[in-house]
Amino acid sequence: MYKNPKVTVVGAGFVGSTAAQRIVEKQLADVVLIDIVEGLPQGKALDMMQSAATEGFDTKIIGTNDYKDTANSDVVVITAGIARKPGMSRDDLIATNAKIVGGVVENIAPHSPNAIIIVVSNPLDAMTWLAFKKSGFPAQRVFGMAGVLDSSRYARFIAEELNCSIKDVRPMVLGGHGDSMVPVPHYSTVNGIPITQLISAERIEAINARTRTGGAEIVGLLKTGSAYYAPSASTVAMVEAILLNSNRVLPVCAYLQGEYGVQDLYCGVPVALGKDGIQKIFEIELNETDLKALQKSANDVQELIAKLTVLA
Numbered sequence: 001m002y003k004n005p006k007v008t009v010v011g012a013g014f015v016g017s018t019a020a021q022r023i024v025e026k027q028l029a030d031v032v033l034i035d036i037v038e039g040l041p042q043g044k045a046l047d048m049m050q051s052a053a054t055e056g057f058d059t060k061i062i063g064t065n066d067y068k069d070t071a072n073s074d075v076v077v078i079t080a081g082i083a084r085k086p087g088m089s090r091d092d093l094i095a096t097n098a099k100i101v102g103g104v105v106e107n108i109a110p111h112s113p114n115a116i117i118i119v120v121s122n123p124l125d126a127m128t129w130l131a132f133k134k135s136g137f138p139a140q141r142v143f144g145m146a147g148v149l150d151s152s153r154y155a156r157f158i159a160e161e162l163n164c165s166i167k168d169v170r171p172m173v174l175g176g177h178g179d180s181m182v183p184v185p186h187y188s189t190v191n192g193i194p195i196t197q198l199i200s201a202e203r204i205e206a207i208n209a210r211t212r213t214g215g216a217e218i219v220g221l222l223k224t225g226s227a228y229y230a231p232s233a234s235t236v237a238m239v240e241a242i243l244l245n246s247n248r249v250l251p252v253c254a255y256l257q258g259e260y261g262v263q264d265l266y267c268g269v270p271v272a273l274g275k276d277g278i279q280k281i282f283e284i285e286l287n288e289t290d291l292k293a294l295q296k297s298a299n300d301v302q303e304l305i306a307k308l309t310v311l312a
């Protein structure tokens, strides 16, 4: 009998529950939503199932607090942790979220030894590195969601600037998911036309700056939490690429072993995503400025990871 793929979403908060909703509504997989808070994932799952008749999906979602229910997941999305408040950087979350993400991975790995893990909890690059080390999984199956989100923010600002359809914008943002992320204008195009030919250098710099602080802008407005609509959409784009084995080329927080001059670190680079996870890492040609910026961003990740080692 045909069985739907199984996706576990850890953390039934804003990002996790919205990601779960998008996955079942798109009928990509059956979903297990798990959280440490009793009743929360069960209540949200029940509520989502009761939207199935209206939305017209046959995929199932259950809520649980028991990792046994996550057994044999194909993909595990980790959103557990605390979100930032105004004035906080993603890096300020490290001590709390390292404990949470480390514990989650220890529970997930034995129940789903063949799963692909997508980390969403912040600070993203350091949490993904931690998940890699704690799981013992091959790096091909452990990676983080950031570049898709940062690029989708970049795309929105480019479309707004040019008053053009977002469908024609192909954005590229590399590097860590922090203030030193690297929007790459000459690889960001509107239907193949580099934005450097369409937007002034001054405006591009302003758009790059807004992209780098795109998450903080939303935190400042929300005051009690951080973004979740675009983060969940970006996560589900990655889940979809894996489950459909589509080999989409997306910027993903991937384990680098010498690519771009970066060693034993997680950082956002273009990869092909498919059924085995990261099918290929693309080492594209960058100009000196962008390569330096990418390496600086990787250094920032390295500093954060050093804090993790102290924490461990």
Ligand code: APR
Residues within 6 Å of the ligand: 010, 011, 012, 013, 014, 015, 016, 034, 035, 036, 037, 040, 079, 080, 081, 082, 083, 084, 093, 097, 100, 103, 104, 120, 121, 122, 123, 225, 226, 227, 228, 231
């Ligand atoms: N195991 C499982 N779930 C946990 C654990 C744990 N050990 N610790 C916390 N959680 C759950 C919380 O109970 C909560 O339901 O994680 C959820 C987090 O949800 P929110 O507070 O709504 O945060 P959210 O906006 O979803 O962000 C989650 O994603 O984008 C990142 O920076 C963001 O690190 C944050 C994460």
